[in-house]
Amino acid sequence: MDGAPIRPGGAVCPDAGGAGDREGPRDECGVFGLYAPGHEVSRLSYFALYALQHRGQESAGIAAADRGGHIITRRELGLVNQVFSENDLRTLAGELAIAHVRYSTTGSNAWENSQPVQRSQGTGGSLREIALGHNGNLINAVELHAELVEQGVTFSSTSDSEIAAALIAAHPADQLEDAIAEVLPKLKGAFSIVVMGRDRVVAFRDPQGLRPLSIGALDPVRPGEPVRYCVASESCAFDIIGAHHLREVEPGEIVTLDERGLTSRQVPTAARRAFCVFEYIYFARPDSRMNGQVLQVARAKMGEILWREKPVDADLVIAVPDSGNAAARGLARAAGIPQDDGFVKNRYVARTFIQPGQELRKHGLRLKFNPLPEVIAGKRLIVVDDSIVRGNTTRQIVTMLREAGAAEVHLRITAPPIKHPCHYGIDMSTREEMIAHGREVEQIAAELGCDSLYYLSLEGVYEAVGGGRETHCDACFSGDYPLIGTQDAGGKFALEQTLPLVRA
Numbered sequence: 001m002d003g004a005p006i007r008p009g010g011a012v013c014p015d016a017g018g019a020g021d022r023e024g025p026r027d028e029c030g031v032f033g034l035y036a037p038g039h040e041v042s043r044l045s046y047f048a049l050y051a052l053q054h055r056g057q058e059s060a061g062i063a064a065a066d067r068g069g070h071i072i073t074r075r076e077l078g079l080v081n082q083v084f085s086e087n088d089l090r091t092l093a094g095e096l097a098i099a100h101v102r103y104s105t106t107g108s109n110a111w112e113n114s115q116p117v118q119r120s121q122g123t124g125g126s127l128r129e130i131a132l133g134h135n136g137n138l139i140n141a142v143e144l145h146a147e148l149v150e151q152g153v154t155f156s157s158t159s160d161s162e163i164a165a166a167l168i169a170a171h172p173a174d175q176l177e178d179a180i181a182e183v184l185p186k187l188k189g190a191f192s193i194v195v196m197g198r199d200r201v202v203a204f205r206d207p208q209g210l211r212p213l214s215i216g217a218l219d220p221v222r223p224g225e226p227v228r229y230c231v232a233s234e235s236c237a238f239d240i241i242g243a244h245h246l247r248e249v250e251p252g253e254i255v256t257l258d259e260r261g262l263t264s265r266q267v268p269t270a271a272r273r274a275f276c277v278f279e280y281i282y283f284a285r286p287d288s289r290m291n292g293q294v295l296q297v298a299r300a301k302m303g304e305i306l307w308r309e310k311p312v313d314a315d316l317v318i319a320v321p322d323s324g325n326a327a328a329r330g331l332a333r334a335a336g337i338p339q340d341d342g343f344v345k346n347r348y349v350a351r352t353f354i355q356p357g358q359e360l361r362k363h364g365l366r367l368k369f370n371p372l373p374e375v376i377a378g379k380r381l382i383v384v385d386d387s388i389v390r391g392n393t394t395r396q397i398v399t400m401l402r403e404a405g406a407a408e409v410h411l412r413i414t415a416p417p418i419k420h421p422c423h424y425g426i427d428m429s430t431r432e433e434m435i436a437h438g439r440e441v442e443q444i445a446a447e448l449g450c451d452s453l454y455y456l457s458l459e460g461v462y463e464a465v466g467g468g469r470e471t472h473c474d475a476c477f478s479g480d481y482p483l484i485g486t487q488d489a490g491g492k493f494a495l496e497q498t499l500p501l502v503r504a
């Protein structure tokens with residue numbers, strides 16, 4: 001992935017690209033929720049967040065409660081292992097919990113915008129107390145915010161997630177899932193949301209299913225106890241806590257996890273499915289399963305198809321680690337060309353890394369990727385990466401490979417050219433900043449300084465992931481936005497432009 005870093009906080013991010021600037025698209029957020037009396041819910045949430053860390057490294061939070069008790073939330077800026085102590089997990093002991101890791105797609109990286117968001121409405125017997133975690137982006141956030149402010153609702157953050165929380169908390173329906181069913185049609189955009197009340201966890205997904213959300217089952221700790229259920233952005237969160245992946249939450253589905261087990265209802269919708277195809281290409285972890293695909297396998301297939309679509313005479317296949325690894329293996333297998341590590345990657349370059357300064361700036365990328373001349377020198381290389389956004393990192397990679405003695409550099413990318421911004425929860429560069437905007441592939445290759453460049457076709461992507469355009473979003477490649485009214489309404493700071501940040 002061209003971008004530096006692609007995901008903030010590269011200390012634990014396997015795919016982060018550069019050395020501290022903010023070039024590429026960034027992941028959105030990761031959510032988790034479970035109802036599990038008899039289990040250590042805060043500890044399970046902590047480890048689930050650990051597995052989801054690649055989806056957001058700006059902040060982390062867990063909200064927990066005993067059935068019928070008050071909700072306690074701990075949230076803070078930082079990585080999961082920086083935010084929670086053993087003592088925090090003891091304080092968060094309970095029977096149900098939700099959890100969240102965040103990258104700011106709406107609102108700035110401030111503590112106020114960390115999640116879960118907690119809201120209360122009413123008093124005594126009519127008190128509704130909820131905590132909410134959101135992955136996605138509400139494209140009508142500014143309108144909803146204005147409407148609610150007009151009604152006298154106050155906010156303590158500038159994130160769109162608090163808008164959803166305010167609407168749900170204020171709804172008069174007795175049952176939390178009834179309130180959500182009424183509120184869901186008001187929300188426009190991409191959302192996979194977990195909400196906890198005092199006795200249940202409810203999870204729901206936007207009617208187009210833009211962002212992922214899956215259901216898992218936890219085996220009982222002791223014989224005779226019931227199976228408990230959990231939900232997570234990606235199935236890799238289930239693996240780490242010993243849960244089994246059951247299925248995905250359907251677009252427009254509301255699932256309730258409570259003492260009855262797992263119940264579900266479907267909100268009627270005419271919207272077509274539009275799952276983000278970029279999740280398969282890059283965002284999700286390779287060991288996650290989505291729509292029946294293990295992503296490691298789908299990415300290897302992308303590499304095979306890349307070779308079929310554009311073979312080239314070469315001596316060696318290398319990946320831009322780690323996001324290009326699976327596709328490089330697939331391409332090398334299909335081509336019958338040896339594959340090796342052309343770079344050693346430093347995994348400990350964090351977002352807060354001290355900047356290299358003028359003297360070291362030209363070596364900046366070497367903080368992350370150090371090429372191996374002994375492997376590369378004199379070879380005609382096929383270099384596999386998942387995508388190119390602005391091109392700055394890719395240009396530096398090509399330069400480093402040439403300096404290390406590469407005879408030829410042939411770039412192969414497992415995504416089509418990115419030409420359009422995302423309005424559904426992925427923070428990308430502006431259209432003008434994208435290297436593919438207004439340029440032909442040959443011009444891009446010349447700008448990057450490589451001998452040849454080929455992007456996987458959209459048909460090739462769909463062949464690898466086993467789906468079609470009719471059920472996916474590929475707007476950042478094609479410009480075909482599946483939701484109407486998606487003009488960028490002020491970008492991620494739209495609410496801050498509307499209302500200055502109010503400290504809680």
Ligand code: SF4
Nearest residue numbers: 276422473474475476
């Ligand atoms: S525009 Fe691109 S990144 Fe955004 S949801 Fe669609 S496919 Fe995913």
